[in-house]
Amino acid sequence: MYGTLEMAERVSNKQVILNNYVSGFPKESDMSMASNTIELKVPKDDSNAVLLKNLYLSCDPYMRPRMKKLEGSYVESFKPGSPICGLGVGKVLDSGHEGFKKGDLVWGMTGWEEYSLVTAPESLFKIQHTDVPLSYYTGILGMPGMTAYAGFYEVCSPKVGEYVFVSAASGAVGQLVGQFAKLMGCYVVGSAGSKDKVDFLKNKFGFDDAFNYKEEEDLNAALKRYFPEGIDIYFENVGGKMLDAVLLNMRLRGRIAVCGMISQYNLDKPEGVCNLMNLIPQRIRMEAFLVSDYYHLYPKYLEMIIPYIKEEKVVYVEDTAEGLENAPAALVGLFSGRNFGKQVVAVARE
Template identity: 75%
Template sequence: MADAVEVSNKQIILKNYVTGFPKESDLEVKITTTRLKVPEATQNAILVKNLYLSCDPYMRNRMSNHQGSYVESFTPGSPITGYGVSKVIDSTHPDFKNDDLVWGFTGWEEYSLIKATQSLFKIQHKEVPLSYYTGILGMAGMTAYVGFYEICSPKKGETVFISAASGAVGQLVGQFAKLLGCYVVGSAGTKEKVDLLKNKFGFDEAFNYKEEEDLNAALKRYFPDGIDIYFENVGGKMLEAVLLNMRIHGRIAVCGMISQYNLEKQEGVQNMFSLISKRIRMQGFLVGDHYHLYPKFLEMILPHIKEGKVNYVEDIAQGLESAPAALIGLFSGRNVGKQLVVVAHE
């Protein structure tokens, strides 16, 4: 049968667990083979052809042998995994049929056998680019939605600060805040990204944190009356400065702390007493706890995309062999916008 033919399967393998800053050489391209059919007697499984892969900062933690983390470590010698967009080639799962398009967890390889499909979503809306399901219509979009609306409970006219604001999540949080009528400032690491925040995403102000000798003074310059909402993506010195500039009853959604991911020992944070004196609510969250809100999120975001009220910038790497450089580039801020990898076309 044609659909049971054996084909080559290019994969991205983690060589060994990583300490410190990851390098492209920590990952390698390996070519194996697979059959284009779910193995006999394997129930509730699907075989997919991967089309797009999502590069996300949380994947750095999975490259180390962390015990007790919220997400399990990668297995050295095996393909790494992450969010992606895929096409179903064969299925023994009643909810998925051949040629369905899906997004969710998959392998960093050309073809993946997925046995647990709880984290897979069938793509119903195909009038937007499929690549959007690695970002604005996938995990990144849901993260921005949950963190801003559910965790921060924003109100019109409030002041909002976003660190790593040009990334996959930050660019959306800023636009959501502007749609609500908030004053929005973002920080980023290059002039190009700062210009993008102001000219493409409509932020009121933006600054290059690398050019600021005193982050506390920078925030006072942009928020003379303080910050109501901080969307945290960075941690470390940025968080310390933000705490000094929060308003009474301010809210902080802790989405990520990329400044700490490559440190063997994470930095302590000063100014924590501000949480008490200013009655600040600071809450971490994992988007996986909120996927029941995905239909509600789509109902909100799709009209905004179609009407051009929300913009989205992608940084696209071509071919699976480019995946190691694309992923490692996240940790030096090489990407501009949502980093993704094109594996194949539908």
């Protein structure tokens, strides 16, 4: 460093490290806090990179598969010994890329650390609307929001008056799917894992009804109770036993949008689903999707959702963990349903 005229500030950089590949339910001890130092400048030989100060980090179910050794998957495994990465909101401190300048706010893939050097910033979204909470870009205005939007409007082919069931309905995606369905004029029931969440679904998010799946011995009977006419659209977030019960309750030409199967992510061997035969008499379409195929609709989505947020036609609940130190517990909590709404980690407020 001697001899450079301009001395960049070198600061300590706390990180969340994945210790090893994880099997079963992830534990806080699968991760550890570490610290290195980082120069708050883009290296001169990396003309395209962007240096971010991370403000908010997102805890998302898809991160669980990345904690194990994956081969030929659409996502890469996290690297044991290195920081976890995920979606987040950050502020540009220095930029080698013409598309970004110091002070820009962005969201996209970053590291679980205080500062990140993003070497392929093309994948970052520049934040244009700052009159909404910035943390929303990890949720309703980010990937989970786009997931709900694309999954519901593009994959489910919803029609006014249809019967819609959403599992994991108080999560980042589920709460939005339910509200989109209500705005369209559907009848919507959600399932969640606690009484408080169920109350929220009914009283805050405006679901027509909701139930606590943990208190139902017979999910088939529960669904028959909430959907005596059957289900037109199932927004699938959990998989396993719930999917099996839903298959017994689908209506003619129903649609199942497969967004995720969080109940299966920590199992060494996934549960068997026995009722797929029921797809046939009801002519069900079961379609899986990834949000990454739909980002061309993001501007259109923002046009719809920002007024909804401002007019409070759509409400949005976050569960915020304060400080990077609390990030491992926040991520782990996602898989036992400890979070109440979208799980965010606030690393820095600005």
